[in-house]
Amino acid sequence: MRLLRRSNTGEFSLTRNFIGDEPIPPYAILSHTWGPDTVEVTFNDLTNGCGKDKSGYEKIRFCGRQAEQDGLQYFWIDTCCINKANKAELSQAINAMFRWYRNATQCYVYLSDVSTAKRKSDNEFIECTWEQTFRESRWFTRGWTLQELLAPSSVVFFSRDGKRLGDKSSLCQQIHEITVIPKSALQGVPLSAFPVNERFSWMQPRETKLEEDKAYSLLGIFGVYVPPVYGEGLASSFKRLREEIGKLEQCMQDLHLTNPWDDKKRIEDSKGGLLKDSYRWILENPDFQRWRDDQQSRLLWIKGDPGKGKTMLLCGIANELMSSMAKTSLLSYFFCQATDSRINSATTVLRGLLYMLVHQQPSLISHIRKKHDHAGKALFEDVNAWVALSEIFTDVLQDPSLKDTYLIVDALGECVIRLPKLLDFVVQTSCMSSRVNSDDADLCKGILALMGIVYRPLTLNELACLSEELKDMADDLDSLQQIVGLCGSFLTVQNGTVYFVHQSAKDFLCTGAVSEIFPSGTENVHFTVFSRSLEVMSKTLRRDMYSLRALGYPAEQVEPPDPDPLAASRYSCIYWVDHLCDWCLNSSATSLVNLQDGGTVYEFLRKKYLYWLEALSLCKSMSKGGREDASKLIELVLDARRFVMAHKWAIENCPLQAYASALVFSPACSVVRDHFKEEEPQWITVKPSIGDQWSACLRTLEGHSGGVRSVAFSHDSARLASASSDKTVKIWDASSGACLRTFSIGKPLNDIAFDHTGVYLHTNIGTIDISVQSGLTSFPTIPEPRSPQYQGIALSADGVWITHNSEHQVWLPSEYRPSCSVVSRNTIGIGVGSGKVWICKVELCLL
Numbered sequence: 001m002r003l004l005r006r007s008n009t010g011e012f013s014l015t016r017n018f019i020g021d022e023p024i025p026p027y028a029i030l031s032h033t034w035g036p037d038t039v040e041v042t043f044n045d046l047t048n049g050c051g052k053d054k055s056g057y058e059k060i061r062f063c064g065r066q067a068e069q070d071g072l073q074y075f076w077i078d079t080c081c082i083n084k085a086n087k088a089e090l091s092q093a094i095n096a097m098f099r100w101y102r103n104a105t106q107c108y109v110y111l112s113d114v115s116t117a118k119r120k121s122d123n124e125f126i127e128c129t130w131e132q133t134f135r136e137s138r139w140f141t142r143g144w145t146l147q148e149l150l151a152p153s154s155v156v157f158f159s160r161d162g163k164r165l166g167d168k169s170s171l172c173q174q175i176h177e178i179t180v181i182p183k184s185a186l187q188g189v190p191l192s193a194f195p196v197n198e199r200f201s202w203m204q205p206r207e208t209k210l211e212e213d214k215a216y217s218l219l220g221i222f223g224v225y226v227p228p229v230y231g232e233g234l235a236s237s238f239k240r241l242r243e244e245i246g247k248l249e250q251c252m253q254d255l256h257l258t259n260p261w262d263d264k265k266r267i268e269d270s271k272g273g274l275l276k277d278s279y280r281w282i283l284e285n286p287d288f289q290r291w292r293d294d295q296q297s298r299l300l301w302i303k304g305d306p307g308k309g310k311t312m313l314l315c316g317i318a319n320e321l322m323s324s325m326a327k328t329s330l331l332s333y334f335f336c337q338a339t340d341s342r343i344n345s346a347t348t349v350l351r352g353l354l355y356m357l358v359h360q361q362p363s364l365i366s367h368i369r370k371k372h373d374h375a376g377k378a379l380f381e382d383v384n385a386w387v388a389l390s391e392i393f394t395d396v397l398q399d400p401s402l403k404d405t406y407l408i409v410d411a412l413g414e415c416v417i418r419l420p421k422l423l424d425f426v427v428q429t430s431c432m433s434s435r436v437n438s439d440d441a442d443l444c445k446g447i448l449a450l451m452g453i454v455y456r457p458l459t460l461n462e463l464a465c466l467s468e469e470l471k472d473m474a475d476d477l478d479s480l481q482q483i484v485g486l487c488g489s490f491l492t493v494q495n496g497t498v499y500f501v502h503q504s505a506k507d508f509l510c511t512g513a514v515s516e517i518f519p520s521g522t523e524n525v526h527f528t529v530f531s532r533s534l535e536v537m538s539k540t541l542r543r544d545m546y547s548l549r550a551l552g553y554p555a556e557q558v559e560p561p562d563p564d565p566l567a568a569s570r571y572s573c574i575y576w577v578d579h580l581c582d583w584c585l586n587s588s589a590t591s592l593v594n595l596q597d598g599g600t601v602y603e604f605l606r607k608k609y610l611y612w613l614e615a616l617s618l619c620k621s622m623s624k625g626g627r628e629d630a631s632k633l634i635e636l637v638l639d640a641r642r643f644v645m646a647h648k649w650a651i652e653n654c655p656l657q658a659y660a661s662a663l664v665f666s667p668a669c670s671v672v673r674d675h676f677k678e679e680e681p682q683w684i685t686v687k688p689s690i691g692d693q694w695s696a697c698l699r700t701l702e703g704h705s706g707g708v709r710s711v712a713f714s715h716d717s718a719r720l721a722s723a724s725s726d727k728t729v730k731i732w733d734a735s736s737g738a739c740l741r742t743f744s745i746g747k748p749l750n751d752i753a754f755d756h757t758g759v760y761l762h763t764n765i766g767t768i769d770i771s772v773q774s775g776l777t778s779f780p781t782i783p784e785p786r787s788p789q790y791q792g793i794a795l796s797a798d799g800v801w802i803t804h805n806s807e808h809q810v811w812l813p814s815e816y817r818p819s820c821s822v823v824s825r826n827t828i829g830i831g832v833g834s835g836k837v838w839i840c841k842v843e844l845c846l847l
């Protein structure tokens with residue numbers, strides 16, 4: 001496409017030929033009727049610098065002037081912008097013409113037979129009423145002007161004296177009456193929505209200079225391509241046109257599975273109708289506005305519990321976009337429903353979205369036709385359908401003629417077939433088209449790598465502290481938020497916290513893009529977070545950060561001050577040990593100098609351990625304070641562990657007890673007590689006498705109101721279960737000692753045992769098993785019959801279950817009255833009433 005450009009001197013010159021996918025600057029386009037060849041300015045005239053004396057030059061001046069007034073530097077006129085001597089160029093121009101008109105910023109219709117000039121009548125000048133001559137204008141009788149009327153979104157009519165008469169919308173009624181084209185077609189409803197014969201009828205009363213042009217000027221209106229063969233005659237050109245339309249219709253028919261417009265209407269109706277008041281809040285939401293308006297922000301995930309109104313919200317968003325977006329923009333949506341096989345798979349989602357896109361911009365069908373013309377309907381249905389459709393969809397998204405496009409998919413959870421593929425595709429295509437320059441790209445990769453390995457979303461403050469590149473931005477969170485915004489396809493910031501837009505975005509980074517995001521492996525990023533954490537904590541942690549003062553100040557009443565001194569280091573306090581472990585697991589021994597005596601970890605613990613415990617309590621995260629793993633360092637870590645296990649309850653409930661009861665009630669040999677002796681309350685002059693060593697008891701779990709009859713560890717030792725005569729069973733976190741669940745059983749249990757998955761607790765009462773997750777009881781998960789009341793239950797590692805009871809005579813004489821049992825791989829240990837312990841082979845017992 002060649003454009004005309006107006007120079008400062010008022011001269012016009014042709015630009016170079018923009019070819020292929022080259023971006024074309026905004027331009028105006030002229031629609032007019034041709035005069036005799038001798039009056040029109042041609043391509044040759046312009047290239048030879050002549051033609052100014054032709055009357056047609058006035059149209060060029062008019063168009064250039066008008067474009068300048070509308071702020072457009074470029075414009076296009078068919079008489080002189082196409083080199084008609086070049087047959088290939090002419091053929092290409094004929095096929096591209098509809099698109100060129102559609103993509104124009106403004107289309108000016110120059111009506112050389114309509115005038116508004118005053119004329120003399122009965123000795124006075126009267127303004128000429130132009131409407132009648134407008135209705136009779138030759139422009140409405142020509143073939144090519146049909147697409148020039150329909151394709152552009154903005155068509156402005158001018159009289160021959162350059163006076164603006166109105167535009168396609170203000171003159172809609174008159175144009176409808178003149179052309180019989182439905183108003184909706186003039187108002188922008190996609191032409192594909194009108195039956196083929198109706199579209200043919202719009203051309204019927206019109207004439208073209210060359211008879212074949214009557215068919216060729218309809219190509220864009222039907223969204224098909226046929227190479228022009230001048231001389232083939234009217235019948236042949238129409239025959240070829242109809243054949244192409246037939247193939248297009250077949251392709252659309254095969255693509256069609258459901259009509260998303262109908263689905264939306266049906267859903268709205270079945271849910272009682274859409275209420276704007278219930279969804280209008282989203283229009284004010286900054287994340288929504290960013291997604292709608294910001295080119296960089298490509299993904300918006302809307303999450304919510306069942307029945308919260310997500311589907312209706314998306315219907316509302318679709319309506320709002322339809323009414324507010326530019327006429328050239330496209331909107332496509334799809335509503336998944338698990339129970340309807342037409343709309344519950346990844347391929348059907350792409351089919352539905354494509355169907356709507358092609359309806360709005362028929363030229364996009366070329367990407368489907370490339371494959372469909374060979375494969376037919378099987379293209380959308382055979383085993384390779386996903387591959388074919390995702391390739392087609394990618395081509396469509398990369399089509400340079402595609403304007404802003406909004407895609408909405410509702411209820412992804414109900415896309416039950418190939419959802420992961422669809423999610424990967426969504427994430428990949430949305431980052432494919434993000435435009436970031438290269439410095440920012442490195443910064444973005446750094447942020448994404450960090451976000452990919454942390455254990456929970458980070459606040460902007462925490463992100464700034466944990467990243468080497470961003471650490472200087474801790475005081476400029478607005479700029480930081482803008483930088484995070486560059487990763488808009490993956491990350492979103494809500495209330496100052498950075499989240500992945502969706503789990504699949506994180507999954508994609510950590511699997512599909514791992515070599516790009518973690519070029520030196522994830523362990524390096526863990527190391528950065530670990531070392532930055534130690535640095536931040538070493539700088540910020542101190543005694544009594546929240547100025548609680550009273551040693552007994554209960555943790556539950558603590559309110560973080562504003563500003564919160566822990567704001568930047570909260571994440572570090574809770575997770576630095578996890579990052580240390582993840583780094584150590586994958587690092588060579590030589591790089592572990594931080595873990596040696598006198599290394600950074602030793603120094604941190606030596607100087608800051610108690611302040612860290614206080615901070616953990618203030619963060620209400622005592623139980624999450626990490627995993628621990630060098631002589632003195634090991635000694636310190638082991639002691640620190642005993643210290644926290646012994647005093648967890650006190651510190652958890654009153655943070656400042658870290659400096660009082662915890663220190664005072666630790667044994668004299670405690671390394672932690674020794675390092676922090678300055679922190680012990682000086683006013684306690686008589687200190688309790690505590691042994692030299694830590695007691696053998698690591699922790700006391702309190703909570704049962706009756707005797708504890710049975711305890712059992714889960715297979716991985718992470719959970720401990722206890723059954724008490726208070727008729728309850730409690731599940732405890734074995735490392736933190738926290739009581740996770742209490743189940744009321746209604747009767748005392750004598751024995752309990754975890755199954756090998758940790759999902760069920762078996763009991764000595766044959767009819768009762770307990771689901772550890774839900775607490776549901778009374779559904780025996782072991783199929784074999786157990787008599788209702790046994791003394792004990794134990795399960796062997798290979799899943800063979802053993803029970804025994806006083807009545808059961810199969811493998812023990814009754815006089816031994818077994819009272820408890822424990823199973824190793826092939827042997828069972830049985831405690832019996834006489835005070836003896838038996839060790840038996842499992843098979844023997846079963847005999």
Ligand SMILES: Nc1ncnc2c1ncn2[C@@H]1O[C@H](COP(=O)(O)OP(=O)(O)OP(=O)(O)O)[C@@H](O)[C@H]1O
Binds near residue numbers: 272279304306308311
């Ligand atoms: N904007 C709205 N206008 C009218 N009704 C609404 C609107 N939003 C929610 N509702 C009512 O709430 C019900 C649940 O809404 P909707 O189906 O959109 O929820 P959902 O979050 O998509 O549910 P699910 O996760 O179960 O698919 C609807 O049936 C409708 O009655």
